[in-house]
Amino acid sequence: MEQSPSDSELVARSLDQPRAFEPIFDRHFPAVHRYLHRRAGRELADELAAETFVVAFERRASCRSSGSVLPWLYGIATNVLRRSSRSERRQLRAYGRTGLDRWASYDEPPARVHDARLARALAAMRPRERDALLLYALADLSSEQVALALDVPVGTVRTWLHRAREKARRELTTEDEALPIATSGVDVNG
Amino acid sequence: MDDLDLFREFRSDAAAPTEAAARRASIQLVQAIEGRPGRGTGVLRRIRTRPGRLILALAAAAAAAGTALFVTAPWKSSPGFLERAQAALTLPEGRILHAKWQYIRTSKDFGCTVTLSPNELWADLAEPRAYREIQHELPRDGVVDRRTIACTGGFRTETGGTPSGFRSGSCHRTR
Numbered sequence: 090m091e092q093s094p095s096d097s098e099l100v101a102r103s104l105d106q107p108r109a110f111e112p113i114f115d116r117h118f119p120a121v122h123r124y125l126h127r128r129a130g131r132e133l134a135d136e137l138a139a140e141t142f143v144v145a146f147e148r149r150a151s152c153r154s155s156g157s158v159l160p161w162l163y164g165i166a167t168n169v170l171r172r173s174s175r176s177e178r179r180q181l182r183a184y185g186r187t188g189l190d191r192w193a194s195y196d197e198p199p200a201r202v203h204d205a206r207l208a209r210a211l212a213a214m215r216p217r218e219r220d221a222l223l224l225y226a227l228a229d230l231s232s233e234q235v236a237l238a239l240d241v242p243v244g245t246v247r248t249w250l251h252r253a254r255e256k257a258r259r260e261l262t263t264e265d266e267a268l269p270i271a272t273s274g275v276d277v278n279g
Numbered sequence: 280m281d282d283l284d285l286f287r288e289f290r291s292d293a294a295a296p297t298e299a300a301a302r303r304a305s306i307q308l309v310q311a312i313e314g315r316p317g318r319g320t321g322v323l324r325r326i327r328t329r330p331g332r333l334i335l336a337l338a339a340a341a342a343a344a345g346t347a348l349f350v351t352a353p354w355k356s357s358p359g360f361l362e363r364a365q366a367a368l369t370l371p372e373g374r375i376l377h378a379k380w381q382y383i384r385t386s387k388d389f390g391c392t393v394t395l396s397p398n399e400l401w402a403d404l405a406e407p408r409a410y411r412e413i414q415h416e417l418p419r420d421g422v423v424d425r426r427t428i429a430c431t432g433g434f435r436t437e438t439g440g441t442p443s444g445f446r447s448g449s450c451h452r453t454r
Contacts, residue, residue: 119296122295146308223289226286226289
């Protein structure tokens with residue numbers, strides 16, 4: 090049985106045969122859209138996810154991924170989101186303050202008491218710290234993959250995640266009803 | 280559990296993309312792959328995909344304003360301003376206005392994008408204001424199927440003449 094080509098093989102092939110890039114969209118559009126949806130709401134995610142793949146196609150010659158190109162796509166999505174005119178931080182602050190997520194598009198909003206607190210913690214972080222944390226937590230990337238996505242050294246990513254953790258801990262434990270925060274587990278600094 | 284893992288649940292109820300969103304995104308990507316225009320967002324995208332409409336509107340406005348100034352100018356006391364305005368808005372004698380524009384028509388209902396052949400207009404703004412226009416917007420006679428109208432190109436239609444003596448030119452199918 091013929092094995093389907095890997096992402097990196099398709100990207101390399103698309104340099105000569107542009108249409109070879111199309112399976113990349115089929116494989117990863119849902120994941121990229123979901124990541125953007127969780128950061129920016131559905132409406133903006135529809136627009137930015139489309140733009141992410143157009144930008145990825147135009148910059149495919151610079152792709153350094155050797156296997157899955159998903160971390161690279163997440164990095165492009167993060168940059169596209171940052172260029173968007175709407176302020177993620179302002180929205181997170183409002184969500185943390187009011188408990189109402191105006192970017193959500195759920196038919197029946199679930200009772201997520203934690204999400205508003207998490208939004209407040211995210212709003213307290215610097216943009217790069219927030220990017221690194223959300224690529225780690227929402228996109229389920231390792232520190233090395235976050236570094237690839239953001240095109241920075243892995244040590245920088247670990248520093249950002251460390252600062253994000255400190256700020257999260259500080260913000261979340263100052264709540265009246267603090268969330269249970271564990272102090273052990275996966276060490277992304279490690 | 281690491282502190283950062285708490286964030287894995289953040290907005291975890293976000294739904295999968297709709298089929299329509301995926302289709303629109305795939306169309307944008309295909310346009311990029313095929314080297315066709317259509318990128319950009321919001322107002323910019325609309326202008327980019329319909330530049331001809333803007334050019335034509337500007338040309339028409341300039342011609343109309345120039346004609347109005349020429350015909351009605353009652354302010355003889357300020358010839359400097361009027362002369363400058365008239366000079367800026369009217370074509371030099373003997374010049375033909377040539378506008379070319381193109382439509383990219385996208386149907387969200389049927390998920391198709393059609394790049395129509397360019398439309399062109401030549402107009403002599405001097406009397407008797409002869410013009411010639413080639414358009415590709417109109418659907419074929421008798422077509423009532425919405426999908427066909429939305430997802431196929433138009434006929435080439437050529438018209439021309441003068442405003443007082445309009446005559447219809449040849450009309451033949453190009454797609």
